[in-house]
Amino acid sequence: MASDIGIAPTxxxxxxxxxxxxxxxxxxxxxxxxxxxxxxxxxxxxxxxLSVARGETLCIVGESGCGKSITALGLMxxxxxxxxxxxxxxxxxGRDLFRLTDRQRADIRGSRMAMIFQEPMTSLNPAFTIxxxxxxxxxxxxxxxxxxxxxxxxxxxxxxxIPAPEKRLDAYPHQLSGGMRQRAMIAMSLANDPQLLIADExxxxxxxxxxxxxxxxxxxxxxxxxxxxxxxxxDLGVVAEVADQVAVMYAGRIVESGPVDAxxxxxxxxxxIGLMGSVPSLGRRAGRxxxxxxxxxxxxRMPAGCRFAPRCPFAAPRCTAExxxxxxxxxxxxxxCWFAPLELHAGGxx
Ligand SMILES: Nc1ncnc2c1ncn2[C@@H]1O[C@H](COP(=O)(O)OP(=O)(O)OP(=O)(O)O)[C@@H](O)[C@H]1O
Ligand code: SF4
Ligand SMILES: [Mg+2]
Numbered sequence: 001m002a003s004d005i006g007i008a009p010t011x012x013x014x015x016x017x018x019x020x021x022x023x024x025x026x027x028x029x030x031x032x033x034x035x036x037x038x039x040x041x042x043x044x045x046x047x048x049x050l051s052v053a054r055g056e057t058l059c060i061v062g063e064s065g066c067g068k069s070i071t072a073l074g075l076m077x078x079x080x081x082x083x084x085x086x087x088x089x090x091x092x093x094g095r096d097l098f099r100l101t102d103r104q105r106a107d108i109r110g111s112r113m114a115m116i117f118q119e120p121m122t123s124l125n126p127a128f129t130i131x132x133x134x135x136x137x138x139x140x141x142x143x144x145x146x147x148x149x150x151x152x153x154x155x156x157x158x159x160x161x162i163p164a165p166e167k168r169l170d171a172y173p174h175q176l177s178g179g180m181r182q183r184a185m186i187a188m189s190l191a192n193d194p195q196l197l198i199a200d201e202x203x204x205x206x207x208x209x210x211x212x213x214x215x216x217x218x219x220x221x222x223x224x225x226x227x228x229x230x231x232x233x234x235d236l237g238v239v240a241e242v243a244d245q246v247a248v249m250y251a252g253r254i255v256e257s258g259p260v261d262a263x264x265x266x267x268x269x270x271x272x273i274g275l276m277g278s279v280p281s282l283g284r285r286a287g288r289x290x291x292x293x294x295x296x297x298x299x300x301r302m303p304a305g306c307r308f309a310p311r312c313p314f315a316a317p318r319c320t321a322e323x324x325x326x327x328x329x330x331x332x333x334x335x336x337c338w339f340a341p342l343e344l345h346a347g348g349x350x
Contacts, residue, residue: 027090047087047323050257058245059247076115077108117200121173136149199232255271292311306319306324
């Protein structure tokens with residue numbers, strides 16, 4: 001059963017002195033998901049709540065196996081047959097994505113919402129030219145003739161700054177470099193002006209210089225279009241570079257969320273602190289750690305209570321008995337730890 005440790009979506013700002021109102025594009029509440037025959041009665045993704053607004057980038061960060069991709073696939077309606085959504089709502093343009101038919105989801109995918117993956121070859125068809133694939137994606141969702149769709153495809157290749165775009169239009173995916181394929185993928189995903197782009201480790205497979213170029217490109221396009229973006233990464237450098245909001249995921253739950261500055265300046269969950277390479281000493285910082293000892297629990301062995309307890313230096317009996325709810329630890333900043341906010345427990349947990 002889903003526990004309620006999730007992070008409530010931020011309401012639209014209301015006061016005149018506050019930052020401009022967020023125009024929430026996607027609001028997910030209490031999302032739970034299990035894998036039949038695998039997650040043995042416990043949700044794999046559990047109580048996940050998050051929101052992303054127009055023009056904003058939400059980074060979901062966590063170690064390998066934390067459930068980032070399966071969460072994204074659930075939101076996109078691309079789950080493998082073994083996965084079932086067990087709870088929650090995902091409001092997007094006035095409709096709950098979790099209650100749409102497969103047909104309705106397919107209509108939204110590639111038009112109102114788009115996704116880019118780590119390896120563009122998983123989405124690009126090796127048998128068709130780049131131009132054909134972008135044009136097809138456009139024509140699937142818009143009443144547009146072939147010539148018009150082709151010229152829009154060319155325009156998209158220009159916008160993602162692919163060199164010699166006229167030539168690339170007739171190239172096959174294998175004729176492009178990894179960086180260019182990712183640019184082509186971005187062109188395809190943005191061709192129908194989506195409200196929301198979900199990018200799952202879009203630069204991980206690329207070398208560092210190309211990574212930086214692709215991130216700069218995505219940021220520029222986002223500025224131009226106002227597209228909301230969920231960017232999945234395990235790279236804190238990328239988070240620092242592009243995030244407005246951050247959700248830290250551990251073992252299928254959001255353990256901490258908030259504005260990027262607050263997460264970096266004042267991490268409040270022992271897992272976040274560990275990820276950042278600091279020894280979590282409640283109330284003070286000491287030393288540096290490269291990795292957190294232990295491993296993420298596999299999907300079929302999710303611990304009871306706080307899922308981080310087996311690796312947490314502060315685990316107390318209460319932690320393994322009961323999942324900690326998300327506590328407000330600062331403006332729009334929440335942490336799901338029994339000892340948050342840490343300043344209140346500077347002497348150490350009881
Ligand atoms: N189709 C599937 N069948 C069985 N288990 C799965 C399936 N997809 C994901 N899992 C399990 O769900 C958990 C979360 O996987 P997921 O791919 O979402 O992690 P991730 O955070 O994206 O990791 P990475 O950073 O390595 O991409 C893992 O334990 C994984 O083994
Ligand atoms: S609830 Fe307990 S085990 Fe979980 S992170 Fe906090 S101190 Fe650690
Ligand atoms: Mg993944």
